[in-house]
Amino acid sequence: MNRRSIVPVLAALLLSPLAAAPGHAADRTLFERVKGWEIERDAGATDNHPCIVSKSWKDKNDGNAENAIVFAFMDDAVAISLGYQNWTWDKDESVTIPLLIDDKVVNPKSTWTGDGAILATKLPATMMARLVPAKKIVLRFKDGPAWFELAGLPEAMESLKRCEAASVPANPPAAAMPSDGHMKAYAFGIMTQDVIKECDVKTTGVQRAAVDAKVAILKPEMTPVDAPLRESLKTRPERCPPHAAAAATFEENLQAFVAQPIDDFVAMMDRKEAEKTAAAEKKAAEGKL
Template sequence: MRPFPFLATALSVAFLPTLAAAAQREPFEIAKGWEVERTVGDTSANPCIMTHTYEDKDDNNATNAVVFGLDGSKANLVLAYQGWDFDKEEAVKVPLFLDKKPIKIKTTWIGDGKTLRAQFPDTLVPDLLAARTVILRFDNGNADFRIPNFAAGYEALRRCDAAPAKSAPQAAIGAAIASPAPAMPSEARIASYAVGIALQRVLKECDVASTGRQRSGVETRMAALQPEMAPFDANIREQLYKKGFSCPPADKEPDFQAMMNRFIDLSPEAFAAAMEKQGEPEKSAEAAPKP
């Protein structure tokens, strides 16, 4: 049993690198599928990043994301894939290809859960502008990431870097100094909270069966998560909104009931683990990092 699309999307939200930074960034522009954001309070020459996120229909709708930003004469590249599970700060040496062109710059990728990040000289930019796909060539298979319209995103990124920062009231600056940024909840708890938002909407807007115990159980679980999620709630809802909404079809009613009961009965960590495992295709011991 696989989660139906809207709840699967809710789970995937936790794996987007943009979400982890959303509480500290503000949107600048969307350019042909690339979201350009500016880091609030960053006074450097390169305060902005560009992000392209998509679901791969050839890979069971797994979430993929490419994040790019400049840092002086350096270029930062982050790749995120829902099927990865790297240790925090895990060093990964894997060659980079742009389309069929090998990039001979030696670098070590740093893993962290669903992401790999690396820094390159900004001489990589012309190759990225000419490419359509970023490829990491692992020993047991390739991990490829689509970068359509990279040039349009890059132009918007440069406009964002060049734009003056928005002024903030002195009181807000003082509050920001006095109150450090809240700790980011774990991916599992974010995923559970996102699914809870989806469940609440389905129960409110869709013709699905539910008992008083189930409705109360969903609200109780969400109330327990809400205090730690409050700083991130708006951004989680924004990501879900961008992905769209549809009620579960009649033939998925048993799936909806099973997921709702798991959400109520399991801890957020156990629920997220169960749903992620449920949604994964069966993999052999020799499975590629990205089928």
């Protein structure tokens, strides 16, 4: 691998096998530079995710070896490609290795595909909710970890949303109706964004960024219901937690929304609702005795 930037090669290898049709790489144009990240738009893309996010840097503690990371997005997945100038993977070499976000293992047996200085994989789109507020993504090799910094990713994801909004196809294909569970999670995310903006509740920057990331992940599949759902939520009677107990419940649900995968969060909320209904029915039955 020579000393030229590995980002164009990285992006081309990522987009060709994992995210887009070959040949589109030449049509990418710079949309914005944000916090060290480049957001590019693929003029030839016809789906809802024509933009990619990339970052590269030289490690002065490693002989100025170049590192890079690229994210490309699909409706239900994110393609990630990591580049390190001194890697020498065989083409299509399969690598199974622990994947960490910061210092926590999120997949002890993640599978990556090698090609020279590059490793690439696909992860569920919901994983971005954990990556956006994180400091680094880490691959734990037997001879030591390889880490790739994520500083500035929340701002880059905001730029990505602007890029995708500016790239909506003139005649987008009809979208399928989202699942009830994902609609519940999306509604909770929207309401949580409103509460954070309008009410006196305790939140952290990491939590706010994670909520925005999950809403952004869910938004593409919400196209058929987004406008009427948002309109209906405007009429809810209590926009802020009315008392301390409600505020505590909000904070508990917010933490669960941030920490859990979307489907696990929906299952938890459904379970809570069922328990609440059962308790009310039991109380009513006891009152009739």
